[in-house]
Amino acid sequence: MDTILIVNAGSSSLKFEVFSVANSLVRLVKGQMEGIGTTPHLTIKSSDGEQLANENYPLETVPDMLAAMRLVGEWLRQRPQGQLIAVGHRVVHGGPNHARPARITDDLLRELERYTPLAPLHQPSNLAPIRxxxxxxxxxxxxxxxxxAFHRSHDPMTDHYAIPARYFDEGVRRYGFHGLSYEYVAGKLAEIAPGVGRGRVIVAHLGSGASMCALYQGLSIESTLGFTALDGLPMGTRCGQIDPGVLLYLLQQHGMTAPQLQDLLYKESGLKGLSGISNDVRALLANDDAGSRLALDHFVHRIGLNAGMLAAALGGLDAFVFTxxxxxxxxxxxxxxxxxLGWLGVSLDPVRNEAGDLLVSNEDSKVAVYVVPTDEELMIARHTLALIAA
Incomplete structure (x- = not known):
């Protein structure tokens, strides 16, 4: 039995899945090593939900991504799932030259390493297993x-910043991220509601990293994220949209260095910075203090503002999707x-919403509202299989 391994390496977690590719993609194993470098914990489940591993490790055992890879690799070798024929990786930043998946070579790896400053939380971890x-x-x-890659369908005009055009040619442009998630959701929406999927849709990818994407006929035409994964919505620890003048002020008046500024914007801002408590929405909902309320109110406010921007880009709105x-x-x-989003015609059904139904808007809503679970790993598996088959 031929299999492919899917690797989604983050800043402090390593997600992996094994798929059989005999006739169609069949998920065999799904696992995650989280808390790398702090509180390492490995969970692995089979396709039928059976718990295959659920173990905590001391920090010194899994201090970094390489140690996590070794441990996961040992587990997979001891329990072979079949003949491994390929590995598919999530890579956050593909730069301006890649509108589709690519087979990795030494030259491609060197190219992708150049984009590390544009995604410092993700790119090093993405590339470590590849290397x-x-x-x-x-x-x-x-x-x-x-x-x-999914956002390369944008009109080039939308990806320009209003700075001298020579910088665009150098690669300073809006890229957009979470593309694998948006690509999966666009495909799923086309299955469950084909008419809606061909229309004007906003998808809100709301997690520790958060962004929104405007889809028309299943293609990305605009996104809240730009040159880096700092733009747009406030996130767990990232600032979201910010006046560049704030950065100049911090550099000039506070004497901050570039590394200090990077840590502030990527690791100490967002919901964590606003609340002073946590980057986790669940924790903030459980705390009725002023900081938690401020963080969540700001999050909702910015989502509303960005929804208006994306609706303007689409020229109207037919559906809104949570993922x-x-x-x-x-x-x-x-x-x-x-x-x-009520002003856009959104009207939620409280019962459907509480149940987490696929369609959570009520019958009178002018905009259909869906909850579509994303599956980035399956999207990677599809791309990997298609490329090796070709």
Whole structure:
């Protein structure tokens, strides 16, 4: 039985899945090592939900991504799922030259390393497993699937910043991210509601990383994220949209260095910075203090503002889709956001919303509202299989 391994390496977590590719893609194993470098914990389940691993590790055992990869690799080798023929990877930043997945070579790896400053939380972790496998199994096919690729359907005009055009040619442009999630949701929406899927749709990917995307006929035409994964909505620890003058002020008046500024914007801002408590929406909902209220109110407010921007880009709105951790699991946040979108014609059904139904808007809503769970790993598996088959 031929299999492919899917690797989604984040800043402190390593998600992996094994798929059989005999006739169609069949998920065999799904696992995650989280808390890398702090409180390492490994969970692995079979396709039928059986718990195969559920173990905590001391920090010194899994201090970094390489250690996590070794441990996961040992587990997979001890329980072989079949003949591994390829590995598919999520790579957050693909730069301006990649509108589709690509087979990894030494040259491609070097190119992708150049984009590390544009995604410092993600790109190093994305590339670490690729580098190790290239060294140890150079003949094993590895496929890079880019979070930026789905947004290459934008009109180039929308991806320009209003700075001298020579910088656009250099690669300073709006890229957009979470593309694998949006691509999956667009495909799923086309299955469950074909008419809606061909229309004007806003998808809100709301998790620790958060963004929104405007879809028309299933293609991305605009996104809240730009040159880096800092733009748009406030996120768990990232600032979201900010006046560049604030950055100049911090550099000039506070004497901050570039690394200090990077840490502030990527690790100490967003919901964590506003609340002073946590970057986790669940924790903020459970705390009725002023900081938690401010963080959540700001989050909802910015989603509302960005929804208006994307609706303007689409020339109207037919559907709004919630996806990712917060969007899929928090009925409270869906209700608060939908209320903010009432002026666009959104009207939620409280019973459907509380149940987490696929369609959560009521019969009178001018805009259909859906909850569509995302599946980035399956999207990567599809791309990987298609590329090696070709």
């Amino acid at each position: 190790v496998l290239l060294e140890r199994q150079p003949h094993l096919a590895q496929i890079a699937c880019f979070d930026t 990712a951790g917060v969007g899929e699991n928090s009925a409270v946040m869906r209700a608060r956001i939908s209320k903010k």
